[in-house]
Amino acid sequence: MKDKNNKEKLKSLRKQREAFVKNAREHIKISTRLFKKIKAEIKDKAMTIPEIAKAIEEPSSQVLIYVSGLKKFGMAVEKEKDGDYFKYQLVAKN
Amino acid sequence: MSKDNDKNKDDEATDINENTDANDTVEKIGVYICHCGGNISDHVDVEKVAESVKNIPGVTKVHTNSFMCSDPGQELIEKDIKSGSINRVVVASCAPSLHESTFRGAIKRADMNPFLYDHANIREQVSWVHDGEPATAKASILVKSSIEKARGLKALDVLKVDAKKHVLIVGGGIAGMRSGLDLAKQGFEVAILEKSPFLGGQASKLSRLAPSYEYAKDLIVELYTQLSKQNKVTFYTCAEMSSFKGYIGNFDVTLTREPSDAVKSKSKGEFVENRGIFIDNIPKETEEIAITIGAVVMATGFKTYEPAEDEFGFNKLEPVTTLEQFIQDYKKAETKKGILYLNNKKIKRIAFIHCVGSRQIPGIHEPDKNGNLNEYCSRTCCSSTLQAAERIKTTCPNTDVFDFYRDIRTYGRFQEDIYDSASEKGVMFFRFEPDAQPEVTENKNGKFPISIKTKDVLTFNEEIEVDVDLVVLVTGIIPNDISSMINMMKLPVGTDKFLQEVHPKLRPVEVANTGILLAGTCQAPMDITESCAAAQAASVKATALLYKGFVELDPFVAQVDTELCKGHGECLKVCPVDNTIEIDKVAKVNPALCTGCGICTAVCPENAIDVMGWSLKQYEKMVDAILAA
Amino acid sequence: MNSRKKLNFDTVVIGGGIAGLQTAIDLGDQGFKVAIIEKDATIGGTMIRLSKVFPTLDCASCITTPKMSEAAHHDNITLFTMCTLNALDKESNKVTASITQQPRYLDPDKCIGCRQCEYNCPVYVLDEEQGDLTLRKAAYIPFSNAIPQLALIDVENCSLCGKCAKVCPTDAIDYFQEPEDFIIEARTAVVTTGFNMTPADQKKEYGQGKIENVITALQMERILAPHGPYMRALRPSDGKEPESIAFIQCAGSRDKSLGVSYCSRVCCMYAIKQCMLLSGSLPLADLTIYYMDIRAFGKGYEQFYQNAKAMGIEFVKSKIASISQGADQSVALKYEAQEEGGKLATREHDLVVLSLGIVPEWDPTGICDIAKDTDQFIQCKMPKIAPTITSIEGMFTAGVASGPKDIVDTIAESGAAAMEAGNYMKHYH
Structure with missing residues (x-):
């Protein structure tokens, strides 16, 4: 089964699942763009969700989802609280 | 198609080879510490506990896991046993009453004797009752003592006892x-x-x-x-x-x-x-x-709650009865001109009062003569009452029905329909707060013998008074x-x-x-x-x-060392279960009856009787470990 | 058709939630061979996705995982996940289940659950296991205590980039897998298909799901769960730690306009439980439950309710007239204020939870001739003295498949179904 995922076969499968692949690539595009913007903000300093949202001009609800995603996959951590909001910062290796 | 639990099934051996484990002279103890989501780790520094035991001689593996009882958690144990890294298991998690059998199962699947395992309770005994540094310290002590106990564990067989069908x-x-x-x-x-x-x-x-x-x-x-x-x-x-x-x-x-x-x-x-x-x-x-x-x-x-003397006029005012009695009377009820007749008495107006003897609140309700309050909901009475009310309105539409309640609990399948139907047919509802119960009094001058007063929550605490022919107390369930x-x-x-x-x-x-x-x-x-x-x-x-x-029983029962036993019979005197011990030159224990309480161990002058899996030696080691910490 | 694989069991259990697991364990413990058919990638049903459970406040995981694990390791029980039931027929003492197993796009015998595929997958999508409040990958294991611990690829969100295949240490990934049909023949079937929550967006007065910080009770379960999306209680619009949280009871039950006239039986208790958990994590927050009747009828439930009152949770007897967006992303509730003689008043809360009701997960129409009742749940033929018997001889039901039920009642009924099925097999075969 060595060739089960080989290039030629994958190519035709991509064609067959064109709609899915397109959908997935769209997801990648959106998340890459958002992650990049968020990461740039919280690389050196911890920020609250409304602060990040304001800085990158994205809805705060969306920012929370992506920051919580960063946290889930070990790329960001929660820091101290500022008023009613917690701050988040990128972990060093990112 | 794929079966999701096949993998283990095929290589699951049926016989457990106890002897190999028991003959394994070097104890290799695996310690598994559970976060229990956050139940434990919110209060106990689990990593610190792990750190504190990893250098104890004989401890060969220390793992922490967010849920030891989950499959990945159990697989940690299985993997370590199969690889030969461990031959004793210590799990530190919730009370053993919850998951002892879960971990025994995991150990069995890895072909090790399931009794080469001890359990430290660091949830009920630690994280749920202590916090911070002392919690972590206590958890660490309990795990250490469990490690010492595990060192002395021997492979045991479950007791098989014939069972009557x-x-x-x-x-x-x-x-x-x-x-x-x-x-x-x-x-x-x-x-x-x-x-x-x-x-x-x-x-x-x-x-x-x-x-x-x-x-x-x-x-x-x-x-x-x-x-x-x-x-x-x-x-x-x-x-x-x-x-x-x-x-x-x-x-x-x-x-x-x-x-x-x-x-x-x-x-x-x-x-x-x-x-x-x-x-x-x-x-x-x-x-x-x-x-x-x-x-x-x-x-x-169960039986139904019997209202106290004069509780809502019970036993004092004649037209006050219970739902239980009402249901029996209603079987012989008659209808004339759309009006209900019970025991030959015309009932133009009837009232039901819910939660009599149920949902009692300390400080509000009067306890019975033994000081008891029935704080629970009796569950069945709302539907039962509403059905009675609904049936009265169906067969006797000219009888007025009043329902005094706290919450209507028609929770069950199709029960809400009865509530709807009762409302549609004109049952009148009044809602009262537990601290403002309806007052039932004799109505000497009026057309009706009984008067009920209450503050109705449905009309925003309006004071209302209703005169009726009969009050039915909806009495609850008591064992x-x-x-x-x-x-x-x-x-x-x-x-x-x-x-x-x-x-x-x-x-x-x-x-x-x-x-x-x-x-x-x-x-x-x-x-x-x-x-x-x-x-x-x-x-x-x-x-x-x-x-x-x-049936299979746990093997934690008393065992006699016949070499040491001199047949004093001290054990027999203190044994709390009849016929468990008999003396025939030496003591003999019926393992099916023995509860493993260990009182006999404490009184034996020769140290000849001990509980398997919980020996005196193990206890000494555990105490030493606790004192050393 | 004839080439399809056929497997034989004593009982086929449809649904691997707590009802199905308990039924299977109780049948397996009597020596019967049982197959559990589960549509998801993991067994455990709704219960494993909860935070803690009333009235004991045990963590749901602590109670569910051992049952999941017991079923998975039971000699007499076989699990089939990711399976759709196409047909369930009863003919001459034989139940035939025709099933399609959806592909995981990996070889389950090779997958070791190491999550390398997940870590390396570049596609992020909303995580439905976390109430869409955080992200997951397209290659993933549903959650940390899922059983089986096998990854799957969400094909609709897979870009076929090949990364997971490259990093998989056991060469398990197979993008070309196809759904597989098979047949299970058994002597009996037990339908334990559970429930869904009523849709959050159907009620106009409640904003149809468009108002920020109005969440469903199941989303709140995730927020409160040990491995939740935020690992603490925050409101989803901006991560604020809420100072005031309200629960709207009967949002989707006891409401003829929604076609759900019945009581969903668990919402009062889960709302009280969520309040208790919130008062633990946010001791200063104001917690309010807007309700019609509190139905705390089970063992220890009324005491649980009274404890909640004593803890300072506010219970407001009122039906909510409407929900709208308030100032600063708060939620404004219009209600009949008791203290003002029933006049409409407005209160604002940081976060509002809809205590949604329960509707059946499975509609047998076109799949099985088993009768539904007027409430759309499976009909019980002898609801009083044999509550698990259905319209078809040899087919039984337990749990929420036959009407809303809490976990305690579901587990008891599952034992009952196992008894009926066991006795049926003893006597009619």
């Missing part, structure tokens, strides 16, 4: 009949113990049932008809339990039957209104019957008085006075005493559907326990 059902109400029928169909012998000469219990007093309008009588007759077709069922009516001994698989029970003069003229199998199916074998004189059974199903049921059996069988009772299960979700129909199961309203208020479901759940547990003809 014979079940005693205590109580011949609907739950008892249901369970008896299930077990008889399994081919088990079934003995149904009932204190009255009738089968059917409290349901016999009911009429049509909410929400299906079936007659309770029909259900009882149906169950009895099916039961009487089974050839291994014995009805011990007019009987009470007079002694109870033994252990799962082999309980020795004595039943005492007394003569009764109840309804001699009736014939066997006849349904007697409000009493049940008559079983025509009333003893002529007192007789004692001894039976040996494998398991017991408790189906001792039957079975204190003699509770003592004899050592049954656990909850603060609500109902029998107490081990755990409402993990072991909902079992009590801590193995082989005794709960069915129906002896455990909590339930309607007939719920009682039958609970009874069948008890039946299936009894079946699983007994169907093989033997």
Whole structure:
């Protein structure tokens, strides 16, 4: 089964699942763009969700989802609280 | 297709080779510490505990996991055993009563003796009661002491004991009949113990049932008809339990039957209104019957709450009755010009008052003479009352019906429909707060004999007064008085006075005493559907326990070193369980009876008796570990 | 057709939630061979996705995982996940289940659950296991205590980039897998298909799901769960730690306009439980429950309710007239204020939870001739004395498939179904 995922076969499968692949690539595009913007903000300093949202001009609800995603996959951590909001910062290796 | 649990199944060996483990002279202890989501790790620094034990000699593996009881958690143990890294297991998590069998199962799957395992409780005994640094310190001490105990563990075999395929059902109400029928169909012998000469219990007093309008009588007759077709069922009516001994698989029970003069003229199998199916074998004189059974199903049921003197005018004002009495009277009710007549009395207006003897609140309600309050909801009364109210409005539309309630709890399937229908047919609802209960007083001058006053929450605390012909107190459910059996069988009772299960979700129909199961309203208020479901759940547990003809018991029982024993008999004197120890030159222990309490160990002058898996030496080591910390 | 694989069991259990697991364990413990058919990638049903459970406040995981694990390791039980039921027929003492197993796009015998595929997958999508409040990958294991611990690829969100295949240490990934049909023949079936929540967006007065910080009770379960999306209680619009949280009871039950006239039986208790958990994590927050009747009827439930009152949780007897967006992303509730003689008043809360009701998960129409009742749940033929018997002989039901039920009642009924099925097999075969 060595060739089960080989290039030629994958190519035709991509064609067959064109709609899915397109959908997935769209997801990648959106998340890459958002992650990049968020990461740039919280690389050196911890920020609250409304602060990040304001800085990158994205809805705060969306920012929370992506920051919580960063946290889930070990790329960001929660820091101290500022008023009613917690701050988040990128972990060093990112 | 893929089966998701195949992998382990094929290579699962059936025999456990205990000897290899036991002969393994070097102890290699694996320690597994659980976060329990955050239940433990929110208060205990789990990593610090792990750190504190990893350098203890003999500890070869230390793991932490968010849920040790999950598959990935259990697989950690299995992997370490299979790779030969460990030959003793210490799990530090919740109380062993919850997951001891889970971890024994994992160890067994890895072909190791499941008793080479000890459990440190760092949730109930630590994280739920302590916080911060002291919590972490205590957890660490408990794990260390458990490690020392594990060092001294030996491979043990479970005790296999023959079990009688014979079940005693205590109580011949609907739950008892249901369970008896299930077990008889399994081919088990079934003995149904009932204190009255009738089968059917409290349901016999009911009429049509909410929400299906079936007659309770029909259900009882149906169950009895099916039961009487089974050839291994014995009805011990007019009987009470007079002694109870033994252990799962082999309980020795004595039943005492007394003569009764109840309804001699009736014939066997006849349904007697409000009493049940008559079983025509009333003893002529007192007789004692001894039976040996494998398991017991408790189906001792309930009785209705009896209101205190003058509680809502009860026993003081004549037109105040209970729902139980009302249902019986209503069976003979008449209607004239759309008006209800009960016991030949015209009832132009009737009121129901809910939660009498239920949902009592300390500081608001008066405790009974024993200081008890029934804080629980009796569950069945809302639907029962609304059905009664709805039926009155259906058959006697010119009788006014008033319903005084706190919350309407028509939670069950199709019960809300009764509430809707009662509202549509004109039942008038008033809602009261528990600290502002309706006042029932005599109405001397008015057209109606009784007056009810309350503050109605539905109209934003308007003071209202309603005059009526009859007040029906919706009395709740309280457990039957079975204190003699509770003592004899050592049954656990909850603060609500109902029998107490081990755990409402993990072991909902079992009590801590193995082989005794709960069915129906002896455990909590339930309607007939719920009682039958609970009874069948008890039946299936009894079946699983007994169907093989033997049961397996934990091997943590006393063992005598016959070389050391001189037959003093001190152990016999202190043993709390009759017939467990006999002295024939040396002491002998019946392992099926022994509860492993260890009192004998404490009194033996020769140190010749010890509990397997919990030896004196192990305890010494544990204490040393605690003191050293 | 004839080439399809056929497997034989004593009982086929449809649904691997707590009802199905308990039924299977109770049948397996009597010596019967049982197959569990589960549509998801893991067994455990709704219960494993909860935070803690009333009235004991045990963590749901602590109670569910051992049952999941017991079923998975039981000698007499076989699990089939990711399976759709195409047909369930009863003919001459034989139940035939025709099933399609959806592909995981990996070889389950090779997958070791190491999550390398997940870590390296570049596609992020909303995580439905976390109430859409955080992200997951397209290659993933549903959650940390899922059983089986096998990854799957969400094909609709897979870009076929090949990264997971490259990093998989056991060469398990197979993008070309196809759904597989098979047949299970059994002597009995037990339908334990559970429930869904009523849709959050159907009620106009409640904003149809468009108002920020109005969440469903199941989303709140995730927020409160040990491995939740935020690992603490925050409101989803901006991560604020809420100072005031309200629960709207009967949002989707006891409401004829939604076609759900019945009581969903668990919402009062889960709302009280969520309040208790919130008062633990946010001791200063104001917690309010807007309700019609509190239905705390089970063992220990009324005491639980009274404890909640004593803890300072506010219970407001009122039906909510409407929900709208308030100032600063708060939620404004219009209600009949008791203290003002029933006049409409407005209160604002940081976060509002809809205590949604329960509807059946499975509609047998076109799949099985088993009868539904007027409430759309499976009909019970003898609801009083044999509550698990359905319209078809040899087919039984337990749990929420036959009407809303809490976990305690579901587990009891599952035992009952196992008893009925066991006795049926003993007598009619």
